[in-house]
Amino acid sequence: MSIVKQVNPVAAAELFIIQDHVHEPMHDRFLWGTMQRRNQQAAAIPEWEELRELASKIKEHTLTHLDLYLEEFERNATKRGAHIHWALDASEHNQIVYSILYDHGVKELIKSKSMLQEECQMTPFLEKRGIKVVESDLGERIQQLDGQPPSHIVFPAIHKTRQDVAKLFARTIGTDPNNDDPHFLTEVVRNNARPRFLAAGAGMTGGNFAIAETGTFMVCTNEGNADIGASVPPLHIASIGIEKMIPRVEDMGVFLRLLARSAEGAPLTQYSSHFSGPRKNGELHIVLVDNGRSRRLGMPDFWHSLKCIRCGACMNTCPVYRRSGGLSYGATYSGPIGVILDPTFDEFKYSELPFHSTLCGSCSEVCPVKIDISDQILKWRRVMAEKGYLPLVKKLSFSVAGHVFGHPEEYQTLQKAAGPAMDHAPHFLLYNNSLNPWTRDRELPRVAKQTFREWYLANRSEHGNVQN
């Protein structure tokens, strides 16, 4: 049995920050700039807040009638000639995909971006069985060549500079390591990927939305790579999480207006493609995946996270994510949405993630489907505290502080002892004998000579204002 270790986002984020003076500031500036574009795009739509509310309500409705919509989707997609498969978990998903590929004798696969396939760890599963898997999204391809998972759900390689990419391509494709011109680098990967589309026996995509009334699904990309992958090879397999259901085509008018504006501050993705059954002489397989989603749907505090449309706006706005880099979360999903999704897969492994947040609340305000992300982060902290996963120093100090704060006389005694003895505030306020974390990058405030209470007793009690 393998021993599961907790991920340590704090240490990883620190490494991201201290590695140099380039990566973290660039990462922060790019994502902050994306947020500014998002704010401008949102402000240009007077009914923006209504759209968010509408999107939230449509998702809530769909999720609370999910069984009906899933069956409706299955019926209609089947009528269009698609093969529908149901996967209870990641391993069933991978097995189903492998069986389809095996039956068709596929040895090489071209795929577009899919967080669900990441979640299922599909690529290593297939490669172990002799199937070559090539990512066709530029950012995902960069990450694949570097042997890293995506660090952002929309911008997979956003933590890398173009110099990083030039060096990576030099190492993996054999180009000039000093040529970091973006046009050159894009052309390199384009020429590298094109033959793969032709060689591939199957194309795989994810799905942004699955529309129940038509049995169709939508894939939104900026590079058109999903469209080529689905159109050139004879076999198309799409992995779609069961929470992606949308009742009607007309609902897309709400979601498409929100998605790209929230994700990248653009009115629309370059390609928003509907897939309606297999193309002529082709085959279409749709794998509908649960992998913990129906269990999450049964969690009163956390089921709203299923409304997520994977736009990444919460990551772009998150001040902690911007300084940490996505890889520091050590999980498929990073940033605020990751903090509330990852623990549903493994509470212990991801028990530190809810603490890697200042609870500033910006994620909840930016979310296009109004997921109460920040509140859920706090609720996950409660779960972690109840399970005993709080760090020992917090456990001990909170049990002392909890007692002291409940007993005014002990609080005052401790104040008297703490003030002159230590002379510095956070020492007492943080109930922690280690001053190092505060003082590494900060000066300490000084404890006042006289507390407010002492001042009050000296200056106001004669007026009879004292309350006991």
Add this chain to the structure above:
Amino acid sequence: MATQTEATSRRDIPESMRVGLFIPCYIDMTYPEVGVATLQLLERFGLNVGYPLTQTCCGQPMSNSGDEHNAEAAEQLFVDNFKDFDCIVGPAGSCVKQVRCHFDRMKQTDEVKHVRRHTYELVEFLHDILKVDAFPWAEFQHAVAIHNSCSSVRGLGIAKPSEIVGVPFDKTASLLSKVKGLVLVPVDRPDDCCGFGGTFCVTDEAVSARMGLEKAHDQVRHGAEYVVSPDMSCLMHQQGVARRAGLDLKYVHVAQVLNGGPF
């Protein structure tokens, strides 16, 4: 007696209203001058202000970390201390948010509901309840950058969050603009979190410090001499970072500016 009805405001407050002064533990110990300024300011409006001497902490450090069990006693003590006041005013957005939004795990008795509903952060109390339209005693000849804390903006609604589409407003700016001589300077990232975050500032030190430093540079770049906030806890962190970085910025609470000191 410092109490004097020298204020001009459009308030419609009954004479009998009793105001409980909530001075959070870290202000009590580290920034007593903020407590003094808050009390004197409220007294200028002729309010009957009481200060329960047995107050300690609102329970936020524990509650914020999910440790509701160890927050219970502090939360109950808070309710016991303040249940008899008509309203409760504290010069700390995040502590007020803790009372209003996060006293939700204890039994919701009438007392608890009363306390949660009637606890105000100082700026919103002055702006929304007293509807103060002038601070004739206050003068502040300095360039000021406002730091509205995340709890105050997104938890209590004292300013429009930049993510929300709508008409901009900022109650802190609206109050400070009534102070003679004071010049407000805009910053690039007004409501981006400064990285304090309670225990976050020590448990996630590297990220926290980086966020704080960015804040300070933003303020300096725009020519601020002072940073003024309704939350001294954010300023405690920002001040620490700025002093270490050798940046010439001063940090004061909004109560000190509106009351004309003490500094």
